[in-house]
Amino acid sequence: MTVRTRVAPSPTGDPHVGTAYVALFNYCFARAHGGQFLLRIEDTDQARSTAASEQAILDSLRWLGLEWDEGPDVGGDRGPYRQSERMALYGEFAQQLVADGKAFICYRRADELDALRQARREAGNSTALKPTDLALPDDEVAARKAAGEPYVIRMMVPEGEGSCRIQDMLRGEIELDWTMVDAQILLKSDGMPTYHLANVVDDHLMGITHVIRGEEWINSAPKHQLLYEYFGWDMPQLCHLPLLRNPDKSKLSKRKNPTSILYYQRMGFLPEALLNYLGRMGWSMPDEREKFALHEMLEVFDISRVSLGGPIFDMEKLRWLNGLWIREELSQEALAHRLCEWAFNRDNLNAVLPQLQPRMETLSDFAPQAAFLVSGVLPIDAAQFDELGVERDELIRRMQFALWGLESLSVWDREAVWSGLKSLADAMGIKVRDFLAPLFI
Numbered sequence: 001m002t003v004r005t006r007v008a009p010s011p012t013g014d015p016h017v018g019t020a021y022v023a024l025f026n027y028c029f030a031r032a033h034g035g036q037f038l039l040r041i042e043d044t045d046q047a048r049s050t051a052a053s054e055q056a057i058l059d060s061l062r063w064l065g066l067e068w069d070e071g072p073d074v075g076g077d078r079g080p081y082r083q084s085e086r087m088a089l090y091g092e093f094a095q096q097l098v099a100d101g102k103a104f105i106c107y108r109r110a111d112e113l114d115a116l117r118q119a120r121r122e123a124g125n126s127t128a129l130k131p132t133d134l135a136l137p138d139d140e141v142a143a144r145k146a147a148g149e150p151y152v153i154r155m156m157v158p159e160g161e162g163s164c165r166i167q168d169m170l171r172g173e174i175e176l177d178w179t180m181v182d183a184q185i186l187l188k189s190d191g192m193p194t195y196h197l198a199n200v201v202d203d204h205l206m207g208i209t210h211v212i213r214g215e216e217w218i219n220s221a222p223k224h225q226l227l228y229e230y231f232g233w234d235m236p237q238l239c240h241l242p243l244l245r246n247p248d249k250s251k252l253s254k255r256k257n258p259t260s261i262l263y264y265q266r267m268g269f270l271p272e273a274l275l276n277y278l279g280r281m282g283w284s285m286p287d288e289r290e291k292f293a294l295h296e297m298l299e300v301f302d303i304s305r306v307s308l309g310g311p312i313f314d315m316e317k318l319r320w321l322n323g324l325w326i327r328e329e330l331s332q333e334a335l336a337h338r339l340c341e342w343a344f345n346r347d348n349l350n351a352v353l354p355q356l357q358p359r360m361e362t363l364s365d366f367a368p369q370a371a372f373l374v375s376g377v378l379p380i381d382a383a384q385f386d387e388l389g390v391e392r393d394e395l396i397r398r399m400q401f402a403l404w405g406l407e408s409l410s411v412w413d414r415e416a417v418w419s420g421l422k423s424l425a426d427a428m429g430i431k432v433r434d435f436l437a438p439l440f441i
C-alpha cells in the first residue's frame with residue numbers, strides 16, 4: 001500500500017498557520033513512508049470561497065517548502081483537485097445512498113427544524129435531529145414535492161442508545177455517543193454537497209490512506225465512518241492532531257494571535273523558522289533539540305511522537321527561534337539577500353513611495369519614514385493612552401489586529417479602515433475619537 005495523505009483547506013480567508021501545521025504533518029508522514037502528499041481545495045462553500053484566498057494558500061505552503069505531488073496547480077491522476085470542479089460526482093453519490101436506503105430526501109422547513117429541536121430539548125434529549133424526527137406523512141411529502149419546495153438529502157443515522165467507536169492513530173479507540181449524531185445534510189437544497197459528503201467521496205476517490213487533521217473534526221468521524229460503511233469503502237486511518245492554542249490555552253484565534261501566514265511573512269519571519277516552530281507544536285525531535293530543518297525532521301519522523309497536550313503557539317518563542325535561524329543558519333551574504341527580497345524589493349518600494357515621496361527632502365528621510373511600514377510596529381506615543389483608562393498594550397495590540405485584519409480585505413480604503421477601527425472601538429466601549437487619537441501623529 002502506498003501511503004497517500006492530503007491537506008484540504010477551504011479557501012475562505014487568509015492562509016492559516018493551522019493549515020500549515022496540518023500540512024506539515026501530512027507532508028512528513030507521506031514522505032517518511034515513501035508516499036504521496038496531495039493538496040485538495042475544499043471550496044464547496046461558493047459564497048465564501050475566493051480565488052485570491054486559494055492562491056494565497058498555495059503560495060504560503062510553497063513559501064514554507066511543503067511541496068505537494070498532486071493538486072489543483074500541478075495536476076495528477078485523481079483530479080480535479082478543486083471540489084467546485086467535481087460537483088456532478090457528489091450528487092450521484094448522494095442519489096446512490098438514497099436508492100440504497102442509506103440517505104433520505106427531507107422537505108422539512110427551517111421553522112419546523114427549530115420546533116423539532118425545541119421539542120427534543122424539552123424532552124431532555126440532545127438536539128441532534130434523527131430520521132424519525134424528520135419524517136413527514138407521505139401525502140405531505142407529495143404535496144411539497146408537487147409544489148416544487150426545496151429539499152435536502154440527509155444521511156441515515158442510528159436512533160437508539162449506544163456508542164460509535166473510532167480508531168485514532170494517536171488516541172487509540174475513541175467512543176462517541178450516537179445520540180449526538182444528527183441526520184447530517186449531505187446535499188443542500190441548491191445541489192451543493194456539504195463538507196462531510198465531499199470530503200469522504202474525495203478521500204476515497206483520491207486513494208487517501210491516512211487522514212491527518214485537526215482535532216476539531218473528531219465529532220465528524222462517526223458520520224464519516226458511517227458513510228464509508230454505506231458506500232462499502234475502506235476507511236482511511238484517522239489521526240486527529242491537537243489544536244494549536246494561544247498562550248492562555250484558548251484555541252488559536254486571530255483575536256489573540258496573528259493566525260495568517262501572510263503576517264509572519266510580512267513581519268520578516270523565515271519560512272524555515274516558522275516551519276521549525278510548527279514542527280515543535282506537539283512534536284519533538286528524539287534528542288529534544290529545538291532548532292531543526294525540515295529534512296532533519298523527516299529523517300526521524302514518527303507520528304507517534306505527537307503529544308496530545310494542546311501545543312501553545314507563542315509568538316515570543318517563535319521570535320527567539322527565528323533569531324537563532326538568522327544568526328546561526330544564514331551567512332551574511334544570505335541574510336543580505338533575504339533582506340533585499342523582503343523589504344526593499346521593487347514592489348514594496350512602489351507601494352510605499354507614493355506616501356513617502358511627498359514627505360522626503362533627502363534620500364535619507366526614507367528610512368525613518370518607512371520604518372513603521374517595514375517593522376509593522378506603529379510609532380504610538382504611550383502618553384496618549386493614560387486618559388483612556390484602558391491597558392495600553394492591550395489597546396495597541398487590538399489596533400494592530402484590526403489593521404492586520406484589514407489586509408485581507410480587497411478594499412484598503414478610507415471607508416474600510418474607518419469602519420474596521422470604529423467597530424473595534426465600539427466593541428471596547430471607547431469613543432472612536434479617543435481611540436484613534438494615538439494614531440494621528
Ligand code: GLU
Pocket residue numbers: 007008009010042199212213214217
Ligand atoms: N476543509 C476542511 C478544513 O478546512 C478539511 C478537514 C479535513 O481535513 O477533513 O479544515
